[in-house]
């Protein structure tokens with residue numbers, strides 16, 4: 396037994412390191428050569444992970460479950476899940492998948508958004524950061540619509556790839572008995588598809604009354620801003636995010652973007668690091684700063700890179716990096732805290748007590764929750780004042796701050812993540828949604844869960860779902876974020892009330908070593924314990940929307956007043 400685990404760990408660590416390094420190169424400098432190198436390295440890794448020997452041996456060892464220690468069982472379970480991503484029994488399909496994944500990633504990562512197309516060329520390019528800035532700041536509806544439409548340009552380029560990838564991913568997953576690729580991804584939680592969908596539907600339903608009140612408040616507010624009649628559904632280009640997944644820029648009194656005027660992008664990332672070190676966690680390794688790729692490239696840069704933020708654990712040990720396009724604003728302030736959360740998780744579980752195969756989060760949602768938890772703390776007034784971001788003269792209204800947090804971060808995100816995204820991917824994989832219905836289904840779901848409609852009907856020449864990074868390169872996993880939001884409010888509730896004995900709305904983790912120790916203990920376990928058990932041990936409860944709903948309770952009253960007790964539903 397131990398021989399097999401040792402052999403697997405040693406070979407896997409080497410091959411995975413080479414593959415990560417090639418993926419890093421192909422994401423930070425998109426070109427044919429790097430795509431080719433990535434395909435080669437991924438094939439070598441897949442060949443090992445999915446080899447018949449690995450599958451048969453781990454199945455056989457799992458067969459005598461009673462004699463296995465918990466750690467042995469968990470390792471074998473992970474090994475078999477990894478094998479299911481590339482079963483050696485269908486090598487041609489696995490190879491085709493690897494190539495299709497790499498090509499789609501290269502189209503996505505190297506995509507040029509164009510303001511003025513000239514035939515096949517582009518006379519004026521733009522960046523996702525500039526699109527986001529226009530969507531947050533512009534008051535001109537024609538300009539907003541233009542930018543929103545530009546942000547959907549990558550969809551048609553990716554639509555066929557998504558359909559092919561869906562078929563290949565599903566075929567791969569079926570080989571070891573999964574009903575679809577969605578099922579395979581959900582299996583990492585030890586859950587069935589039905590259980591996951593139930594949790595998502597319950598979450599969306601729990602948030603619905605509050606979401607509807609926010610929706611009503613927002614459509615009135617934006618109609619006034621743009622001097623338009625109040626719509627039933629919100630036109631997508633009215634909102635400050637390309638997918639309406641969060642709605643920043645609506646509460647002027649709580650707009651924190653101006654705090655970053657005069658700060659550099661470097662400062663933003665360094666300040667995020669200071670949050671973690673203030674808790675007693677170690678500084679980031681020197682190699683993090685040398686090897687990461689943290690800042691925005693100019694629109695005419697020869698080098699192209701993925702502009703969506705990510706964190707990387709290259710060697711399952713000390714080589715940790717982040718890929719971002721930071722500019723000094725509030726979005727990147729929060730996102731830097733988010734990415735460093737991943738990085739600190741990597742650092743914490745890379746210790747001798749955690750076997751190589753279990754150097755992962757307690758589950759994927761926990762991984763997403765850590766940095767976001769710190770982001771909740773990083774927007775609290777005592778912290779902003781303490782680090783000198785918020786000047787003496789600027790007072791913050793707690794009611795307005797809570798409203799802004801619900802809109803630009805927490806509540807508004809839930810119908811998108813638990814509703815639109817999760818159901819789209821569920822239908823894509825489990826129900827084999829035909830390519831001729833991709834866009835129709837996407838907008839049906841956006842209408843149903845988010846109450847959002849496109850500025851004008853969007854036919855099947857588009858693929859608006861394809862413009863969302865995760866649909867292409869983080870397939871069938873977006874419920875991770877919905878769960879992460881539940882978990883982060885549960886952790887925050889515990890930390891503020893039980894450890895700090897402070898109001899969750901007005902508390903300060905910064906500099907608190909007890910909080911740091913509590914969190915580090917959780918992170919250091921990696922995937923060595925069952926996540927449900929960990930949840931109970933650390934917070935005393937199961938995963939639920941209780942803590943998030945409680946956090947936003949003061950808002951219910953506030954919105955009720957502002958909305959004059961009107962029902963919020965748009966349906």
Ligand code: X8Z
Nearest residue numbers: 640703704705706730733876
């Ligand atoms: O993708 C991310 C992170 C990287 S793991 C920036 N997030 C989701 C998104 O942008 O859609 C964070 C919250 C949701």
Ligand code: ZN
Nearest residue numbers: 733737762763
């Ligand atoms: Zn993340």
